[in-house]
Amino acid sequence: MGRRLVLPALASGTVLFGGLAGLFAGPATQRLWGPLATPEMSWTLVSVGLLGAGVTAWMQTRLQAGDAAGNTAPADPLSALEAVSREAVHAAGFVVPPEAGGIRLDDLYVDRELETPEQRYSAETALLDRLRKPGITAVLGEPGTGKTSLLWRLHGRLVEQGRYALFLPAGGLLNGLERADHALALPRVRQALEVARKRHRRPVVLVDTLDLMLHDQDARVAVQELLGMVRELDLACVVTSRAGEAAYLDSDGLGIRPYRLLDYSAAEWDRAIRAYSRVFYRPPGSTGPGELDYEQARAELRQAAARGLPLREICTRPLTLRMMFELYAPGLPPSQIDTARLYHDYWERRVIRDQRGADQVPTSGPAGADLSPYAEALGLLMAAAGRPDVAQVDVYDRLAARVPRGRHGLREALRILTGRGVVVRRDGRLAFFHQSFCEYAAGRALATRGGRAVDELVAQVERHPDDLFLAEIAGHALRELEVCSGDASPVVARLVASAEQQVVTTGLRVYARLKHISEPVATRVRELVPAAERSQARQFVDLVPTVVQPDAARWRADLAAAWAHPDPDTRARVLRALTRLAAQDPGAVADFLVEHQCLDWATSPRGHAHVRELPPLLRALYPGEPNWVRQEIARRWDQAATGRQGPVLAALLRAAADLAAEHASARALGAELLRRLDRLSGVGKPEQVEAAGAELWYRTGGPDRPDVFARDLGARLASGEARLADRVAVRGLGRLAAELPPATVERVLAGLVVTQESAARTLVARHVLAPLLAGSDDLAGTVRRFCRDRLADPAAWAPDGPAALIAEALDLAELPARELAACVPDQLPVTRDPAVWFVPPWRPELTLRAAMGGHGGAGKILGMRGARVSDAPEVGSDGEESWPSWLRYLIATPERRVADALDKLLDLAERSGPADGPAEGNVHVLDGIRRPLADFAARLATSETPGKRRQGFAVSRMLVTRGLTRPPAPVWLAARIEGEEDPAAAQELLELVAAAVRVAPWGRAELELLEQRLDRLRASCREAATGEDTDQRWLQVGVTAQQVLVTAWAHLAPLAEAEDRTQALVRVQALALEPLDAWGLPREAALPLLGQRLSRLAPLAERLLPYDAEAAAGLVTAAARCCGEHDPAPRPTWKRRHAEAWRRHLRQVIRDLRDPRRERLLTDLARHDEELARHAFELLGQESLGLPEWFARFTTDPELRPELRGWAREMLQKYGRRGGLSTWPRALDLIPLRHA
Structure with missing residues (x-):
């Protein structure tokens, strides 16, 4: 009959409906009603009385979980x-x-x-x-x-x-x-x-x-x-x-x-404008009356930005750029629009009505429908929930009685808002298209409801100062209040006067985003900023240029206050803000730089860390102040060259390169700097100078005959007489070559790929050949053919030949296997010795990857080295899908360099995922080689050659750590410990033992066996280390054996019985807390080793918690006391590393302990080990809903160093007021019920 006949039957009487109640509660309900379980259909059926309690409950459950299928x-x-x-x-x-x-x-x-x-x-x-x-x-x-x-x-x-x-x-x-x-x-x-x-x-x-x-x-x-x-x-x-x-x-x-991730840079901005214009505007020749094509739109926007008009700020972020194009294409936006106005207009054109560009029609609903009541209510509901999305069922339940036309009106409004792109549905929840617009919707709802609503919002911010979601809502509310001709100054004054620093931060952020503020409030803010916390000052500066002020005096006074802050990063952000303001008023920016000596600071040693801010700043200033910029670059160059200040020289070269790329009038300056560069040597940070100089070299056009220039340059490189300017030229040629004709590129490479001097070889490989190999398809064939031809020449493999350079470039380029295979000749010219595929100047990983890419010669060689040639697998076009076969051949080859490459290759294999098909049930590329890998490691580990044994232990450890094989049996490990006579192999064996005990499910018997052998090894090593003929290698083996013993006890010691726990603690502390001079090492070497032993106690502390929390806390205290007694210095490097190693386990100890034991633990740590105490203070804050009252005493304890007291204050400020979920249920009360 179908649903059309079932529904009237159900509607005909309650007797039939009641008789089916049991059906609705059973499995048949889902088959019959599942497709109807949507919010709209649910409310429709409920309203006409068709759903009883059973089906309604089931349907509500489905709705609350969202779409069950999804x-x-x-x-x-x-x-x-x-x-x-x-x-x-x-x-x-x-x-x-x-x-x-x-x-x-x-x-x-x-x-x-x-x-x-x-x-x-x-x-x-x-x-x-x-x-x-x-x-x-x-x-x-x-x-x-x-x-x-x-x-x-x-x-x-x-x-x-x-x-x-x-x-x-x-x-x-x-x-x-x-x-x-x-x-x-x-x-x-x-x-x-x-x-x-x-x-x-x-x-x-x-x-x-x-x-x-x-x-x-x-x-x-x-x-x-x-x-x-x-x-x-x-x-x-x-x-x-x-x-x-x-x-x-x-x-x-x-x-x-x-x-x-900052706003769009100038280059990103230009690319974004081009991309957006092509999507939102029509091509040239296809526009209608009053419309612009995408080339015209791009030109107009670039011109507006160049004049420093406010809309430039809109274009610096992807979100606001997209909103702007959505609203105004295919026309132009108002040139004076800023971010606050954009949000306001977006609401006007997308929520109040559906007004779009001339070539778009409304996608749904009546174009003139004002949906503000619904969108504002949705924003307030999200503010009430404390998150920017809400369950769809909650929207209907909580808003239907507060919006026009109840459920029906709400359902229709959400459908239209979804069609307009304002609201999105996902995972059974509703959200605005971006979190920022959710915050704006809630802020607008509060601003339009007047003073009481804003007062309640501020009170909520004061109650929950660390809720940044709420702080953003407050910012939007006050900006919208200003847009609607209100005065936000009193609210800002209240916020910045708060005793809660996070509330002050909110006040400063709001102030920076407002255009109109009373002078007393502005004066108070400028008094606060120089002494503000670093995070407050930084956020303040970042926001100053985002609003185009009607008068430059406002931003100059605000940034002057920030420049007075002692934090170098805040000053760097002032320079960044001036960069954004330079297009609006270049003269005012130049005056500010001179008045406050900003460039003097940036080019001094105090500002070197932030000198990178200079290139974009000078670039932004150049169109309005070209002479001033050229003079400053020349003057600063002379000062930096005298002091060999590499970071400053690099910044100036980068600035000149940017200017030369955009302004012909600046190219002469760039050429002059390159001439001066040729006279420089011994500068600091030469890598930075070379990279920036190469960019300038490229931007100024390079030589007329690049191939001739490359030949002469290659000769200087080969002779070892290369200067700084030559290294710059190599990098520049790499950039230039990508734009040259293929024949010229081949001649350039022929001139450069000659050197065997190590540093020059790497320079050419990294900056010329590798980028060309991985570059555009137009040149790739030429460059790969060049490599193949050179490698086919026997002379390339001579000691002074280019094979090593080409191999290094192929490795750096990281080409897909098939493309790498195309760079290698079918047969190497020295294949009579197959080892050429595995030893310098070639690289074994290149052989493997070439074989994976279908290279017959490499595949044959691997077959020769690891198995019969007839067993070599067929290699097709699948590339990486052939990895299992090729790894089998690799691991069958006990060459040292091949084994060294195995870890890297396995890492690549793991990252590649399954060969094909769905994940479930699929065999991974490594599944077929686990046994061969284990056999390979075992074969090497039992070799008579010490070097091969060392490789075998290393490979076995690598496999155990990756979970590819089970650890070797304890009996086998014990036998190897007993019989190993080579110190390097013994060292690698001990690392394998440590890896095994960390993951193996062993217990008392295995611990006793390993302890017996490790104790013997320690004793023999100690004897060898203290005799007349001291062998430092065996001394290191003994030290490692002791660390492995601590590790074994920490992971394997039985703890269920009190007697076992006592024995474990006594034994492990005797091993870990051994005197510093026990091995006769100098103090500076013994302290880091002590830290390593103590770090290995951490897992034992966590294992003790279920049995004896007091013992776990005592072990932490013992480790801290040992650190403090042996080295009173508060924060040496070895203590920092020790504390980092403890942190994860210390978190669990702090989480499981209860007061007052937790308080006593932190007190002990603060007395004995400041570094561990710092971690404990922070972990306590993270693990608590709020720091306990007793924590405050650490901020004033006179026995603690001032730095630790300051850290405690910072933690108290950060975590002390944190509560649970910051919801705001009363926000919905601002929307009266309709029946009220």
């Missing part, structure tokens, strides 16, 4: 995680979602730069390089700078490289905290990652918008657990976060490497 995690946690990743990547790939018009990110994305305190990097290059090894990288940026887009791009690049990447949205991780069955619940994430590692797949974990999880305590703990999990599983990870929230990541002992 959100219920599959049984296999890894498959579930992969499904979430695919969905997140798909969603991130749309700038405008499909239901609102569908604009794809790959049409708009431009390559970005990242910044560290040292320098700027290409984002893709830096991150892909970081992800080659395990570790955590954080990309930090302000809202709208393109963090999600960068992560999406990174995921794509990893996939292109054959890497296995998982893209995890932090919003889903938040949902996982609430639902144990969610694919992103942390236990399931751990299971998934562990499954991946067991399948020998090493995923790269990408976590987007982690700042969403840093607003409350429970989620912060989850973040620490997630990142700790990543580190524990030895994975590579990138997280993105807003910079403010990232303070909670800085010191977590996880070795996080931070990069900053």
Whole structure:
């Protein structure tokens, strides 16, 4: 009959309906009603009385969980995680979602730069390089700078490289905290990652918008657990976060490497304008009346930016740039628009009405529908929930009674807002298209409701000063109040007068974003800034140039106050702010630089760390003040050259290069600097000078005959007489060659690829040949043919031939296997000796990869070396999919260099993931070679040659650590310890024993066996080390044996019985706390070894916790007391390393202890080991909902050093006021109920 006949039957009477109640409660319900379980259909059926209690309850459960088909995690946690990743990547790939018009990110994305305190990097290059090894990288940026887009791009690049990447949205991780069955619940994430590692797949974990999880305590703990999990599983990870929230990541002992993603640089800005114009504007010749084509639009926007008009600030961030194009294309935006006005206009054109460009029609709903009541209510609901997305069912439950036309009106409004691209639905939840717009919606809702609403908002900020989500809402509210002709000065005055520093920070941020402020409030702010905390001053400066002030006097006074701050980084940010302001008023910026002697500071030793700010600043000033800029560069060059100040010289060269690229009038200056460079030698930081000089060399055009120049340059390199200017020229030629005709490139290479002088060889390989090998397809064939022809020449393999240079370049280029194979001749000209494929000047990893890429000669040689030629596998076009076979041949070859390459090759194999097909049930490339690898290691370990034994132990340790094989049997290890006569092999064997005891499920018997052999070894080594003929190598073996003994006791000692625990503590402390002079080592050598032994106690402390927490705390105290007694210095390097090694285990001790024992532990640490105490103070703050009252005494304890008291104050300020989830339920009360 179908549903059409069932529904009328149900509607005909309650008797029939009641009789089916049991059916609704059973499995048949899901089959019948599952497709109807949408919010709209649910409310419709409820309203006409068709649903009874059973089906309503089931349907509500489904709705609260979101779309069951999309959100219920599959049984296999890894498959579930992969499904979430695919969905997140798909969603991130749309700038405008499909239901609102569908604009794809790959049409708009431009390559970005990242910044560290040292320098700027290409984002893709830096991150892909970081992800080659395990570790955590954080990309930090302000809202709208393109963090999600960068992560999406990174995921794509990893996939292109054959890497296995998982893209995890932090919003889903938040949902996982609430639902144990969610694919992103942390236990399931751990299971998934562990499954991946067991399948020998090493995923790269990408976590987007982690700042969403840093607003409350429970989620912060989850973040620490997630990142700790990543580190524990030895994975590579990138997280993105807003910079403010990232303070909670800085010191977590996880070795996080931070990069900053700033606004678009000038080059990025230009590429972005080009990309956006092509998407939002029509091609030339196809426009209608009053419309611009994309070339006209780009030209107009560039001209407006060059004049310093306010809209330039709009164009510096991907989010606001996209909003601007969405609103105004195919016309032009108002030239005086700024960020605050953009958000206001976006609301006017997307929420109040659906006004679009002339060539677009409304995608849904009536164009004139004002949906402000619904959008504002949604923003307030998110403010109430404390997060920028809410469950769809909660929206209907909590807002229906507060908006016009109740549920029906709300449902229709959300449908229209989704069609307009303002609201998105994902994972059963609703969100605005960007978190920033959520914060704006909530702020606007508060601003439009007048004084009481704003007062309540400020009170909530004061109650929860560390809630940065709430602080952003406050900022938008006060800016919207100003846009609507209100006065925000009294509110700012209240915020900056707070005793709570985080509230003051919010006040300073709001002040910097406002155009109109009363003079008394401005004066008070300028008094605060010079003495403000560093983070406050930095945030303040970053915001000053984002608002175009009507009078330059405002920003000059604000930045002068910041320049007076003693923090060098704050001053560097002032220079960055002046760069952004230079286009608006170059004369005022130049006057500021002179008045405050900014360039004197930046080029002095005090400012060298920030001298990189000079090139963009001078570049921005040049159009308005060209003579002043040229004079300053020349003057500063003379000063820096006299002092051989490499960083300053590099900055000036970079500035000249930028100017030469854009202004013909600046090229003469660039040529003059290159002439002066030729006279320089012995400068500091020569690498920086060479890189910057090469850029200038390239920008000034290079020589008329590059091939002749390269021949002469190659001769100087070969003679060993190369100067600084020659090294600069090599790098510049590498840039220039990519643009030359193929025939000229070949002659350039012929001139340069001649040198065998080591440094010059690496210079040419790294900066000329490798980039050309990995460059454009137009030149790749020529360059690869060049390499193949040269390698086919027997003369290339002579001691002074170019084979070593070409091999180094091929290794640096990291070409795919098939492309590498194309660079190698079919037969090497010296193949009578097969060892040529494995020894210098060639590299064994190149042989392997060439074979994987289908190179017959390399494949044959591997077959000759490792097996019968007839056994050589067929090598087709699959490249990396042939890895199992080729690794079998590699491990069958007991050549030392081949074995050394195995670790790197296995790392690449693990990263490659499965060969093909779905993850579930698929055989990884390593699965077939685990046994051969173990046999290979065992064969080497039992060799009569010491060097091969050492290699065997090293390979075995590598396999055990990676989880590819089980540890060798304890009896075998004991026998090897007893019989090893070579100190180098013994050292490697002990490292294998340490790796084994860390992972093996051994116990008392194995511990006793190993202890017996290790004790004998220690005694014999001590005897050898103290005799007349002291062998320092055996002394090191003895020291390592003692460390391994500590490790064995810490991991294997039985602890269930009190007597066992006592024995373990006595024995392990006797080993670890041995006197410094026990081995006759000097103090400076003995202290680091003491730290290493003490660090190996940490796992034992954690293992003791379930049995005897007092003993665990006592072990921590004993380690700290030993550190303090042997070295009273507060923070030497060896103590820092010791404390870092303890941190993960110390966290668990602090988490499990209860007061007053925890207080006593921290007191002991503060007395004996300041470095360990610092970690303990921070861990206590992270693990507590709020620091206990007793902690405050550490801030005033006169027995502690002032530095430790200051650290305690910092921790108290950071963690002391932290509470639970910062919700604001009363926010919804600002919207009256309709019936009221």
